[in-house]
Amino acid sequence: MPNARTLRGRTSLKLPEWGQALIFLGVGLVSLLFLDATWIRMLFLVTLYATLGMGLNVVVGLAGLLDLGFVAFFATGAYVVAIWGAPISPAVTGTTDFWILLPMAVLAGAGIGLLLGLPVLPLRGDYLAIVTLGFGEIIRILALNMDNFTRGSSGIFAIDKPQYGLGQVDHVNEFFVMVLIAAMIVWFVTSRLRDSRVGRAWEAIREDEDVAAGMGIDTTKYKLMAFATGAAIGALGGAIYAPFIDFVAPQSFSLIVSINVLALVIIGGMGNTTGVIAGAAILIGVPEILQFDETANLLARFGWLRDAANTSIDGLNALTTLDITKLPPAEEWGDKLALYRFIVFGALLVLVMVLRPSGLFPSRRRQLEFDSEPTEPVTGGV
Amino acid sequence: MTVLFLASPEFWADQFVNGMTTGSIYALIALGYTMVYGVLQLINFAHGEVFMVGAFAGYGVLTALGGDEISGAMIALSILIALLVAGVASMGTALAIERVAYRPLRHAPRLAPLISAIGVSVFLSHLVDDGFLSGEAKFYPTIFPTGDLALGPAAITYLQIFLIGSSLAMMFLLYWTVQKTKIGRSIRAVSESRDNASLMGINVNRTIVVTFALGAIMAGFAGVLYGLFYSSIRGSMGFLPGVKAFTAAVLGGIGSIQGAVIGGYFLGLTETVGRELLNEIPGVNLPNQWKDVVAFSLLVLVLIFRPTGIFRQRATKRA
Numbered sequence: 098m099p100n101a102r103t104l105r106g107r108t109s110l111k112l113p114e115w116g117q118a119l120i121f122l123g124v125g126l127v128s129l130l131f132l133d134a135t136w137i138r139m140l141f142l143v144t145l146y147a148t149l150g151m152g153l154n155v156v157v158g159l160a161g162l163l164d165l166g167f168v169a170f171f172a173t174g175a176y177v178v179a180i181w182g183a184p185i186s187p188a189v190t191g192t193t194d195f196w197i198l199l200p201m202a203v204l205a206g207a208g209i210g211l212l213l214g215l216p217v218l219p220l221r222g223d224y225l226a227i228v229t230l231g232f233g234e235i236i237r238i239l240a241l242n243m244d245n246f247t248r249g250s251s252g253i254f255a256i257d258k259p260q261y262g263l264g265q266v267d268h269v270n271e272f273f274v275m276v277l278i279a280a281m282i283v284w285f286v287t288s289r290l291r292d293s294r295v296g297r298a299w300e301a302i303r304e305d306e307d308v309a310a311g312m313g314i315d316t317t318k319y320k321l322m323a324f325a326t327g328a329a330i331g332a333l334g335g336a337i338y339a340p341f342i343d344f345v346a347p348q349s350f351s352l353i354v355s356i357n358v359l360a361l362v363i364i365g366g367m368g369n370t371t372g373v374i375a376g377a378a379i380l381i382g383v384p385e386i387l388q389f390d391e392t393a394n395l396l397a398r399f400g401w402l403r404d405a406a407n408t409s410i411d412g413l414n415a416l417t418t419l420d421i422t423k424l425p426p427a428e429e430w431g432d433k434l435a436l437y438r439f440i441v442f443g444a445l446l447v448l449v450m451v452l453r454p455s456g457l458f459p460s461r462r463r464q465l466e467f468d469s470e471p472t473e474p475v476t477g478g479v
Numbered sequence: 480m481t482v483l484f485l486a487s488p489e490f491w492a493d494q495f496v497n498g499m500t501t502g503s504i505y506a507l508i509a510l511g512y513t514m515v516y517g518v519l520q521l522i523n524f525a526h527g528e529v530f531m532v533g534a535f536a537g538y539g540v541l542t543a544l545g546g547d548e549i550s551g552a553m554i555a556l557s558i559l560i561a562l563l564v565a566g567v568a569s570m571g572t573a574l575a576i577e578r579v580a581y582r583p584l585r586h587a588p589r590l591a592p593l594i595s596a597i598g599v600s601v602f603l604s605h606l607v608d609d610g611f612l613s614g615e616a617k618f619y620p621t622i623f624p625t626g627d628l629a630l631g632p633a634a635i636t637y638l639q640i641f642l643i644g645s646s647l648a649m650m651f652l653l654y655w656t657v658q659k660t661k662i663g664r665s666i667r668a669v670s671e672s673r674d675n676a677s678l679m680g681i682n683v684n685r686t687i688v689v690t691f692a693l694g695a696i697m698a699g700f701a702g703v704l705y706g707l708f709y710s711s712i713r714g715s716m717g718f719l720p721g722v723k724a725f726t727a728a729v730l731g732g733i734g735s736i737q738g739a740v741i742g743g744y745f746l747g748l749t750e751t752v753g754r755e756l757l758n759e760i761p762g763v764n765l766p767n768q769w770k771d772v773v774a775f776s777l778l779v780l781v782l783i784f785r786p787t788g789i790f791r792q793r794a795t796k797r798a
Contacts, residue, residue: 231775446598
């Protein structure tokens with residue numbers, strides 16, 4: 098049943114996807130010329146999380162499988178590069194070149210994805226959610242306790258940097274270019290997959306698994322493929338993250354990373370790469386920017402606002418039995434707000450699901466699925 | 480390094496009692512998962528946070544009544560009040576969650592309420608941890624009379640007796656409510672088929688609300704017991720017991736009340752006794768955290784081989 102939204106969607110002018118990717122790449126490269134290291138570091142994180150988001154998007158957005166343990170694959174990639182790429186790691190003597198470790202990490206991620214998916218994917222979706230949640234924790238606990246491989250909570254550092262023609266990747270600008278290239282490759286691969294026979298099978302499974310199976314789609318096989326693809330991309334992100342941060346320890350791989358990636362996919366718009374990038378910019382970029390010195394300087398100008406607020410709080414406290422805490426100095430507001438980011442993420446997840454379930458920047462097909470009401474029979478004209 | 484079965488019978492008896500203690504808490508929380516899953520086929524991811532709210536409500540009551548200063552007859556009274564208030568607070572939280580995050584999504588695609596539930600869970604745990612406590616833990620006052628009772632080779636503390644006994648009483652009360660009262664009958668009817676129940680004149684919305692309320696009361700109760708036993712509480716405390724209680728519910732066959740209780744005790748015992756048994760193998764010395772690995776591995780194994788639960792004979796479409 099066509100409604101106003103589908104008609105509007107069909108007639109709207111839309112930039113082709115390669116155009117969007119070119120703009121993204123262009124903005125990234127140009128920003129290298131104008132921004133200093135703290136800003137590039139922020140852009141690195143945004144792009145890294147956008148890449149992770151594209152991976153999770155295949156699993157959640159395209160195939161409709163809720164994976165709450167995405168951090169496990171991110172950790173796998175990071176640990177492969179750290180254990181074989183750092184002289185300090187106890188289990189392996191000598192180091193291997195990063196460009197050999199990178200594909201190994203991706204393969205390891207895909208392998209672990211298959212291993213985990215195999216028992217659970219034939220079951221219904223919600224079990225997958227809880228098993229992946231548990232698995233993410235298992236990986237973290239294993240990393241914490243297998244001191245002989247991972248050095249436990251002391252972590253692995255001094256990881257060999259990736260070598261290239263001119264030297265090695267060690268400046269944040271070089272890492273940013275690296276992750277930008279990775280993001281472009283992942284974007285290309287996931288968009289080609291989405292538009293292929295495989296992608297159509299994923300979307301069919303997402304819409305209705307029983308019907309998809311009835312149409313002759315091997316649902317378990319395609320679900321496994323989606324899961325392994327997402328896992329491989331997660332591991333790729335981890336492999337790039339390890340030499341950048343140069344400290345791989347279990348405390349970096351808690352549940353909150355999975356939640357972060359999930360939130361940016363959902364809030365940005367499932368099934369849509371531009372939405373994922375926008376989600377990463379909002380959910381990763383904004384909290385980082387809030388902690389910048391520039392932000393603190395800007396906020397310091399609002400000292401008068403704080404004084405005014407504190408005067409009223411004083412008055413209110415004197416009049417009533419309430420004991421309201423006074424506001425911190427204006428220049429600390431950014432840091433404080435960044436601290437509360439997960440409260441906002443949680444609330445946003447609920448709000449987006451209830452008010453705009455297709456995300457802020459939805460893919461058109463996704464929007465149709467979420468915004469229509471399938472349970473109501475069509476009675477009479479609308 | 481330990482040698483095979485060097486540990487004394489007393490040791491094993493103590494481990495058994497410890498297993499029963501954590502098992503009681505898992506079982507109480509698992510009831511909420513299993514009942515909500517029964518009526519809505521929804522994993523209530525925020526149930527662990529409902530449990531957390533109960534723990535904090537109980538903490539608030541006990542501190543307000545004097546904290547460590549509570550003594551004599553006031554102890555029993557203040558714990559009773561704490562349990563009641565916690566039950567009400569958890570119930571209020573669960574009903575608010577149901578109204579805001581689940582009910583608008585009842586006819587949405589399956590993924591939507593799950594994601595919304597995760598949102599609530601993240602929101603609540605971080606609201607308490609980052610918003611109110613700046614990442615610090617709170618500690619329950621240690622008011623419960625210490626001392627223990629020798630029961631065969633085992634020494635059970637008074638607190639453990641109270642914990643296990645009151646949990647069993649609550650579970651029995653719930654079982655009775657579901658099996659013998661009118662509202663219990665509507666819960667069972669809605670679990671069978673929401674549409675048919677509605678055709679039989681059952682108010683489905685009200686039944687769902689009551690189901691959430693009953694499960695939440697159990698969770699709030701478990702929260703106070705957890706606080707009394709482990710002392711330290713924080714906003715993120717609901718996560719692990721939540722996942723494990725869900726595991727317990729799956730072990731016993733999700734949707735089944737007896738199953739959740741049995742699954743809870745089974746998991747509690749497997750964790751404590753199971754880890755110690757593994758530690759009996761020469762050369763093995765597993766740290767405490769391995770009990771989490773045991774629990775999750777159990778979950779995966781059960782899902783592979785007996786997705787309808789260990790004890791369930793009837794195959795359901797739910798798995």
